[in-house]
Amino acid sequence: MPDPIPDSSTATPVGPGAALFDFFGSPPEDFDAHLVSLGMPKFRGQQIRDWVYQKFISDPAQMTNLSARDRQTLASHVDFSPGSLITRQDSSDGTFKLLLAWKRVGWNTPATTETVMIPDSDRRTICVSSQVGCPVGCKFCASGLNGLKGSLSAGEIVFQVYRVNAELHRYNERLSNLVFMGMGEPLANFNQVVAAIRIIHDRRCIDMGARRITLSTVGVPPRIRDLASIDLPINLALSLHAPNEPLRRQLIPWADHFALPDILDACQYYFDKTGREITLEYILLRDVNDRPEHARELLALCRRLRANVNLIRYNEVEALPFLRPGSGDVVRFQEILREGGVNAHVRKSRGRDIDAACGQLKRKADAQASPGTPLVQLGIS
Helix, strand or coil, rough: CEEEEEEEHCCCCCCCCCCCCEEECHHHHHHHHHHHCCCCCCCCHHHHHHHHCCEEEEEECCCCCCHHHHHHHHHEEEEEEEEEEEEEEECCCEEEEEEEEECCCCCCCCCCEEEEEEEEEEEEEEEEEEEEEEECCCCCCCCCCCEEEEECCHHHHHHHHHHHHHHHCCCCCCCCEEEEEECCHHHHHHHHHHHHHHHCCCCCCCCCCCCHHEECCCCHHHHHHHCCCCCCCCCCEECCCCCCCCHHHCHHCCCCHCHHHHHHHHHHHHHHHCCCEEEEEEECCCCCCHHHHHHHHHHHHCCCCEEEEEECCCCCCCCCCCCCCCHHHHHHHHHHHHCCCEEEEECCCHHHHCCCCCHHHHHHHHHHHHHCCCCCCCCCC
């Protein structure tokens, strides 16, 4: 089983052309210093950030308030395109999903990830990926069926936000919230994820409030404690999915690395340090973890921790045996929690008419690229 806490600096593959400066992965002060080293005035940095993050122009040739010489210098020395759009899927409910391909050095096949925009009233939320594939191997999820291919860089994470904002700009809209709930385990790519959060939060860049950013993890206690010390009060969500240790270890093989009591202790530490209430995410799987007895077990667990619960109805994945729960079972599960004093919500299902579950669009694209690749059949004892 892979190291649950790899060194992100070595786990992250090298991006495009090592000689090019990574615009999206660099904090403003580093980018400004690089411009000065290229012979440009420091104030050019904010002009360029305004072009990219406000006007959604990342082609130096179109940055018309820069001299022709500066535009040429930027094109020759700075990378503004770490990824490219392969396809976009649109749902009738306004959700859209992007499949992005990343430039890679030394990889035999393209590295792709999914990014999703989810509308809800006046909120526009992006679901961001942090890795190509996933090391966790949740038995019900498509993201990790082929394991982990690599970790995304800070620039590739930030580029997802830029790319979705560019799509929304067509409708005079902008992202309001961000969740690290896409492909990958964010805390297994800790350094790059934190670097990306700082750039996304920076008022000179995307300027998204820390309290509008949520990081979802299956639970890596040392990294949860580290996260509490980054001086950004982001929201922490624990992907629990089971109310007891035996069932959790069946559903989430990575759970063998860290015991649930240790994870809950780390979450309590996060709450104590930041004042941010923890969210417990619980995907309901028919006849697996959605019975009243499971709800009562979850209720007992919630009493150990200052937390609210998000109940998520499963989106089916082709080739996996799990089923979506019945509406009545979901309502009863929620009622048991609420009657016990737990703040429990049922998350709205989005994108059901497209490849809704995380990893499905990537898996479909990979299968089309390699039509002979068999689907992995996974079950649960």
